[in-house]
Every structure is written in structure tokens, then in C-alpha cells.
Amino acid sequence: MHPSRYLFISILIKVCEATSVVVGNHGQNITLPCSYDTHTHGVLPACWGRAEVPLSKCSDTVLSAWYGTVDFRQSPRYQFLGRDGEGDVSLTIVRAQTTDSGMYGCRVEVPGLFNDIKVNILLTIVEVAPMEEEPITQDCVLPSVAGQEIPTTPGFGTETSNYPVMEFVKTQGRFKDLLEVGNLGRLAAIFCTTVILILVLIFGKRRVNNARTSEQTENIYEDVQMYACA
Missing domain, CATH: 1.20.5 (Single alpha-helices involved in coiled-coils or other helix-helix interfaces)
Structure with a gap:
């Protein structure tokens, strides 16, 4: 393939990739959305990684499913809680920690050349300071x-x-x-x-x-x- 064509295709793929930001609270369950249409190709392989989606597969994979069946899970805190049969492969992080902050990438492998669905999400976990109750004093x-x-x-x-x-x-x-x-x-x-x-x-x-x-x-x-x- 000519280098200029490869560069053009790479730029086109980058433009088509969806990128979003999710902010969650420390200790809560956080869901990173990712979905596809099952009516066209049925249930497809999908994966999540702790980095932007590369040219193939996922980088630093944390969770993946092969046609609806989970085949790899880095930690029990990573869950597919959506309806995979309906194309919902959103990643749920159970009891999110501040160390979970960072970039996440979702890839859905669609048959065909350069048809994969890619979603990059920047996750930020914030700690909510507990509310201090002022003591109630009463002179009697x-x-x-x-x-x-x-x-x-x-x-x-x-x-x-x-x-x-x-x-x-x-x-x-x-x-x-x-x-x-x-x-x-x-x-x-x-x-x-x-x-x-x-x-x-x-x-x-x-x-x-x-x-x-x-x-x-x-x-x-x-x-x-x-x-x-x-």
C-alpha cells in the first residue's frame, strides 16, 4: 500500500473513533459505555484495554469476550453487566479506585477491513470528602x-x-x-x-x-x- 494512502486511512480511522470523558466517585460502580448493532452481524468479539485502541486488538487488556462469552478477565472488578446479546459491551468497574483513572479503549471486531468499532474513554475518579456535622450545643x-x-x-x-x-x-x-x-x-x-x-x-x-x-x-x-x- 502506498504510504500516502496508509496515512489517509489512519487519519480517517482516528476521526471515526469515538472519544469521551467519564467522571466517577471513589468507591462507586463506574460504567464506561460501548455498544454496537447486533441486527447486522449478530454477537461479535469485544475487548477493553487500559489505553487507546491500537491498530488491532486491545492494549493492556482488562476484559474481553469471544462472541458473547468472557474469555479473559484481569480482575473480578471488571464486569460486563450489560446485555451482550443486544450489543451492550459496556465495561463496569466495581468499587472504582483512584488508581483506575486513565484512558480506556473498547474494540468491537466487525467483519471486514477497517470496520472495527473503537471507543476511547478518559476516566477520572474523584474522592468525595465526607460532610462534617457540626456538633449541636445548647445551654440549659x-x-x-x-x-x-x-x-x-x-x-x-x-x-x-x-x-x-x-x-x-x-x-x-x-x-x-x-x-x-x-x-x-x-x-x-x-x-x-x-x-x-x-x-x-x-x-x-x-x-x-x-x-x-x-x-x-x-x-x-x-x-x-x-x-x-x-
């Missing part, structure tokens, strides 16, 4: 004890000065316990029992008073009869 001051405000700062004062604070916290805890659903029933029972006892005492006292009044009336009646007979 308990009600005054003996005319002084007692802050809740740890280590404040001595054990003696913290005694009223502890008593207040304990009292609050008891009060919250009493407000629970189970304790509400007990409080209602205690209240009803107290009311019943008060009513029993009131009616009992009235009964005693009525008995005394009746006894006094009978005594007066007897005295009147005795006086009339006399």
Missing part, C-alpha cells in the same frame, strides 16, 4: 435554688453544691414516671378510692348523728309519758 439553666441559678456544666461546684440539682432532677424524673400511661391508671384508682372513703365517712357520720337524734327523741317521748302518768 435549671430553675434557681436558694435564690441562685445552677448551671448544668459538668464539674460545677462540689458534691454538696450539686445536691439540690440532683434532688431536682430526681423529682422531675418521678413526676415524669407518674405521667406514664400505667401510672395514670393507678392515680385514677387512688383518686376514686379516696373519694369513696370520704363519702363513706360522710354517710357514716350522718347515720351516727341520725341514730343519736332518734335515740334522744325516744328518750324525750318516754319522759313525756312518764310525766303524764305521774
Whole structure:
């Protein structure tokens, strides 16, 4: 072949090659797209390499398939997760690392002279800095004890000065316990029992008073009869 023709064909092949850029996050699965039409030639051989697609095959091959069957895999992290039967030979890098950055080349071997499909992709893996959560602080001051405000700062004062604070916290805890659903029933029972006892005492006292009044009336009646007979 004449050198000028070879140069022209090489330039034409370079122009027809597809080149794109893919940016992914560290630790995520990254997919580099590559596909072809299976309706014309059916399922075809394909390969991926860690460099631009050369004149034949792939450079530094990481994954290849021979008519739909994987025949070479450099690492389990390189996967064909697309539908190879439909012409999807996209390369998926599982849990991508920063060392995976660089140029990748996909070749699909189409029958005929200079018919191969070539896709060059520049992959860049970036590390996403974790978001730092700012601590939430809140100042809290308990009600005054003996005319002084007692802050809740740890280590404040001595054990003696913290005694009223502890008593207040304990009292609050008891009060919250009493407000629970189970304790509400007990409080209602205690209240009803107290009311019943008060009513029993009131009616009992009235009964005693009525008995005394009746006894006094009978005594007066007897005295009147005795006086009339006399």
C-alpha cells in the first residue's frame, strides 16, 4: 500500500473513533459505555484495554469476550453487566479506585477491513470528602435554688453544691414516671378510692348523728309519758 494512502486511512480511522470523558466517585460502580448493532452481524468479539485502541486488538487488556462469552478477565472488578446479546459491551468497574483513572479503549471486531468499532474513554475518579456535622450545643439553666441559678456544666461546684440539682432532677424524673400511661391508671384508682372513703365517712357520720337524734327523741317521748302518768 502506498504510504500516502496508509496515512489517509489512519487519519480517517482516528476521526471515526469515538472519544469521551467519564467522571466517577471513589468507591462507586463506574460504567464506561460501548455498544454496537447486533441486527447486522449478530454477537461479535469485544475487548477493553487500559489505553487507546491500537491498530488491532486491545492494549493492556482488562476484559474481553469471544462472541458473547468472557474469555479473559484481569480482575473480578471488571464486569460486563450489560446485555451482550443486544450489543451492550459496556465495561463496569466495581468499587472504582483512584488508581483506575486513565484512558480506556473498547474494540468491537466487525467483519471486514477497517470496520472495527473503537471507543476511547478518559476516566477520572474523584474522592468525595465526607460532610462534617457540626456538633449541636445548647445551654440549659435549671430553675434557681436558694435564690441562685445552677448551671448544668459538668464539674460545677462540689458534691454538696450539686445536691439540690440532683434532688431536682430526681423529682422531675418521678413526676415524669407518674405521667406514664400505667401510672395514670393507678392515680385514677387512688383518686376514686379516696373519694369513696370520704363519702363513706360522710354517710357514716350522718347515720351516727341520725341514730343519736332518734335515740334522744325516744328518750324525750318516754319522759313525756312518764310525766303524764305521774
